[in-house]
Amino acid sequence: MKTTLFALLFLMCTVSFAQKTDSLKLDFQGELRARYEHSNGQFRAGKSGSDQLLLFRTLxxxxxxxxxxxxxxxxxxxxxxLGDGNSPVSSSFTNVADILQGYVEVKTKPLLRKEGEATLKLGRQTVSVGSKRQIERVSYANVIKAYTGGHYLEQNHKKDELHVFYVVPIDRLPKExxxxxxxxxxxxxxxxxxxxWAVHYRNHRPFTDRGPKWAEAFVYGFDEQDTFRKSSSNRFYVTTxxxxxxxxxxxxxxxxxxxxxxxxxRQAENDFIDGAPLAVSAHMLLFRAGYTFSLPLKVNVAFQHYVASGDKDPSGDEFQQFERLFGGRRTDLNNTSIHGPLTPSNLSATGLRVELLPEARWDARVHYSYANLASATDAFIIGKYQDTSGASGRFLGHTLDSRVRFWNQKKTWTLDFGASLFILGSYTRAVRVNENETRNIAHGYLQVIKKI
Incomplete structure (x- = not known):
């Protein structure tokens, strides 16, 4: 906390030395959000009974x-x-009166093209790039992730983007x-x-107007080490x-x-006593293709396949699970928070999504997935189950997720509600054979957002 306060004092002093020819201006944006959620059952290990949660967030x-x-x-x-001992709450749900961002942003000379413009952002900040599958400023979660460091962003007249950043994540507290x-x-x-650290380049319309709007290439690095008080898995990852x-x-x-x-x-265990490291080899693939029909509701129908590798041999000398580190999952997979059985790690999910995008003040989305584990011997990440023998199979189940949003003309008010259904598959029922709850899980939420 002391680091953040000193950084804020430095930032304030920096602005006071801004060029006198530039007028100083104060901008303000805010958001008030309330959401109620309810689930009729549990799919996580050690949980049973229905669950509900009332969440508030102010920015x-x-x-x-x-x-x-x-x-x-x-x-x-x-x-x-309204939560209780069965609610799957964590530090991503509660964060009382804290500093999400405290930064200075400076216009600087572009590195690639003279006609472009660039900014350097230093301090505590949120980061979102491209699809947000690698790193995201989460919107649906009740607590937003933040980082401390530097983020360089360059843009040119073609809307190309170059992102270069080096940051450390913020540990959200409390955790108990x-x-x-x-x-x-x-x-x-x-x-x-x-x-x-990362270098992420986004090329806008690289070929012709009939080609892709965006072509992107990226490299992300992640390095983790033990500290005097806390052990870790000593992960060192490079993701391209x-x-x-x-x-x-x-x-x-x-x-x-x-x-x-x-x-x-990485190490196999989170322990101060390090053994021989495991070699990491993991991958993810998202493929979505659809067509938008010329109808009053502007209907888009799309096929989607999402694969994130799992560990085929948990006792072997290679780690093959694609861990979700700092990216999002709700946009591609399912409604999250106290629900959200699917995450892009040890997952193979194939499905169909239908979106309604009328020229009006509302939209809607329905998404179905036929969900499997990528590896039967690796863990069901969100459910916190693992059958290392593989005897329970891979079929997690069918998921159905929906969302409808309404907003006023100025988009200062948004009403957002949705429902989800998780029909348990053969794997999920097999690993829950000794659990009290083996029924299908229905989930719903209602959310109101007010911009201030």
């Missing part, structure tokens, strides 16, 4: 400075109510379940033993990937294809 974002130098401060207050349920206050802090995307447009085909391969090393 206040101040930006002060000139055209060349700005200081930003964003406050986050996230609280939950009783403290989370009690909405206890505790300052977040930097995780100095973890380092994230490509993406091609053509967004939804009436009477046109749309697609989104992203592939990433990860290599590196």
């Amino acid at each position: 206040l974002h101040f930006r002060y400075g000139s055209k060349k130098v700005k200081v930003g401060l964003e406050l986050q207050d996230s609280r939950t109510y 379940k009783s403290q989370v349920l009690g909405n206890e206050f505790m300052w977040d802090r930097e995780m100095w033993n973890q380092h994230i 990937g490509l993406r091609l995307q053509e967004p939804i447009k009436e009477n046109r085909f749309n697609y989104d294809v992203e592939f990433a391969y990860r290599c590196g090393s």
